[in-house]
Amino acid sequence: MLNRQGRPTTPRAHGVADPAAGMGDQAARLQGDATRAAGPAGGSHPTFTGNKALAQVEPLLFEIGRTDTTGVDLDEPEDFAPRLGGLERREPIGLPGLSEPETMRHYVRLSQQNYGIDTGLFPLGSCTMKHNARLNERVARLPGFADVHPLQPVSTVQGALELMNELGRYLVTLTNMTAVALSPKAGAHGELCGMMAIKAAIEAKGEGATRNVVLVPDSAHGTNPATAALIGFRVKPVPAREDGWVHVEDVKERLGPDVAAIMLTNPNTCGLFEPQVAEIAKAIHDAGAYFYCDGANFNAIVGKAKPGDLGVDAMHINLHKTFSTPHGGGGPGSGPVVLSERLAPFAPVPFVRAGKDGFELVEQESDAAEKPFGRMTAFHGQMGMYVRALSYMLSHGADGMKQASEDAVLNANYIRAGLSDLLSLPFGDKPCMHEVLFDDSWLKDTGVTTLDVAKAMIDEGYHPMTMYFPLVVHGAMLIEPTESESKSSLDLFIATLRDLAFAAKNGDTERFTGAPYHAPRRRLDETRAARSPVLKWTPPAPVAEAAE
Amino acid sequence: MRYLPLSDTDRGEMLARIGVDHVDELFADVPKNLLLKEPVDLPRRKGELEVERILSRMSARNIPASSVPFFVGAGAYKHHVPATVDHLIQRSEFLTSYTPYQPEIAQGTLQYLFEFQTQVAALTGMDVANASMYDGSTGTGEAVLMAHRVTKRRKAVLSGGLHPHYADVVKTLSDMASDETVILAPDVAGTEDILSQIDDTTSCVVVQTPDVFGNLRDLKPIADKAHQHGALLIAVFTEAVSLGLLTSPGSQGADIVVGEGQSIGNALNFGGPYVGLFATQSKYVRQMPGRLCGETVDADGNRGFVLTLSTREQHIRRDKATSNICTNSGLCSLAFTIHMTLLGEAGLTRLARINHANAVKLADQLAGVKGVEVLNRTFFNEFTVKLAKPAAEAVERLAEKGVLAGVPVSRLLPGAGLDNLLLVASTEVNTDDDRAAFVAALKEVL
């Protein structure tokens, strides 16, 4: 006997032989479903439904919807002669629908199994999970931004172009660079844009055949080497040093006429500002190569230092990190790339230009006075994100953005100071930028891993930090609190991690290795998912067949 | 500043706890001469009211699609999105979460991704779909790279009916990667001879249907020819609603199906954010770009979902990854899947019929205007008309008369000698009055 979540029930406890009898179609169908939908963590006092009060279990859409149900009222068109040339669909699609109230419940229940910034501290290093102001959501939905088409006449979208122009001006001013390519759709796409500009510049100098190596420090995010390789560059690693910094002599040693660029993250992924960045930039330029900066960590230095002053040639800015456009469970993002004078002429189409009769949109390479390397995407990029980011910048102002960076750095250092006696700092106890990196040597001989600590943090009501990144330290735990946390929030977080550290060191391994105990799911089996991938729902086998 | 919780007292106490006197001591690694002393040269902070005023003023300088008779398409379509969709995607737990790296507290995201993948696979007629790409155009670029990995060849043949922006994206990427791209001449009639372009060096053929001129393309013969030569067929669509009415690319033999999902659940947004749909056959899954969500169980044996097959991805494989994509279009895929759930098969197919019916009505009415010729034999909700004068000029004059009439082909393909062609789209949002206004204005303009 299975209940609607496919979990065994105890009918006698309910005083009926078959509680699903007479419950209609849905319950009956689910009776036969051998797939187990999940219930919240087990424990005492099992319920018939598998629900635990507010913790509602939600089957898959395909287990509750029907293909003849719709939550949208539309009238069938009058008879007409189709122009489909015999290519009309004859086979059913297999898309179940739900009425509107059922839809609302399905997704509200799903949302309740998610953790967001609005739920609590989200110290995911390198991801800058800061507060997402709802003002930004409101203005992004103004009809003049949300309800305009990318290809309607330019004369009817002057305000949209003005907004793009203004966002570009803010980004160029904050970075002291020459130009900006707004269209890349996320950080990695921005990397691709910047590296394409570099490749175009190298080809313009006639060195395309010979300069094909890109230096990438081992601490770099995976997107950096992946980006370089995608457009045919060979990646040469720059090894990590004991102090977490990239040393100019390690770079110089690898420089030669074959080197096209370095991709350096600054502040770096160990949470440290690269003190030799200016020397590295000079060495790169002297060798005829370019300096690509991964700007994922820009939040530490907005209003404090300008990448252009550091010798950067191209840098992407994750609007979905530094400028608080919401992550939305994995995007959409936006990755504008600021460019130095040397690379500006190669910026891709489209771009906005102020003309004598208002703003113009340069969409074709042939319309540009410069030498655009091509096009990154259809249309003009992530307008919805541009509006939110500009709203953030206008709200903060120059003073507020500087304060935000200082607070982000202050908060990270406060956590460092609160934990440095218990957790291990791989590069010594020195100031960090907006995130603090610990390794797992403090867990030695405890039988607890970085992963276990992360899962135990879930039980304490926190989203875990970034784990196992960067790869240059063992069992990395990268904590980025952002400027959005109050002191009392940080105090409780520090106290919690201290309690966990004591527990690990005192042998309370069960608190870790079995965690999470209180989340909507216990620890999930990722190996099993990869070994025999189930990537979509398929109808359960008919009962007779299943019984064989 | 309203977003910053720390008070000056807090800051002082925290600096003391850290053991420094001034916050700039924490920036000690920034070269002294490069640490800014003053705020950058931008205005100072503003209250919510003021920011809203500034941005509302900019917004008011644009003409929203809903405010006029609107027929603009060419890869982005004006559809009605139910209020429920926008409410749900703004729930904190969806909006303010990250990529689901910690699956035990991200089942909401993961389950909808699993449902999304299932819906996209069904819609395209393919075995598996990923958890989204940035948009249709970048997805097409990735599809070509994937075909090169599968076939170990490096030449892509792009149909002349492929959206020119998509072709440009593919070409930019391919040129940079030193791969070969053959782009066929603009194919207004949908009758190009693509079969003769396919040979034993071809990695893939990229064909859009409905194509950018609105023609419906029979993919079956192209798939057959491609397969004879060991090449893949990449089927592209820019209007996802069309799949409700047209036979699926999968059933016609496509190996990779990629397209733009904006039409379902997502606003026009002046071009983005949108959502790329990407599907293929099971045998190619390990060559796929992007994130994949898969089913598994937790320690209690309960069903749950995780991101899986990540050994394809950049964070594990680095320079050997199938793609560099990391952040994708999470929230847009949520909007897509919610809208699709509201529609269901019954609603989607009806919506598609309404779109087609409206376009047929419009085509018939425009065909009756002197100086207008409808060029398509087949179409779904968009078609090409030939005007008696340059389309860009006509569109500008029609805009002055309060009708947003479509996309001049010259905007997408300048210099192709197609200046009098206009792409016209019609969806469920168009009324009889809209059509009448269009026809009346067009008569005046021509």
Ligand SMILES: Cc1ncc(COP(=O)(O)O)c(C=O)c1O
């Ligand atoms: C250091 C670093 N570089 C690049 C990226 C890629 O950015 P996105 O996910 O926006 O493509 C990230 C984000 O995850 C990152 O942390």
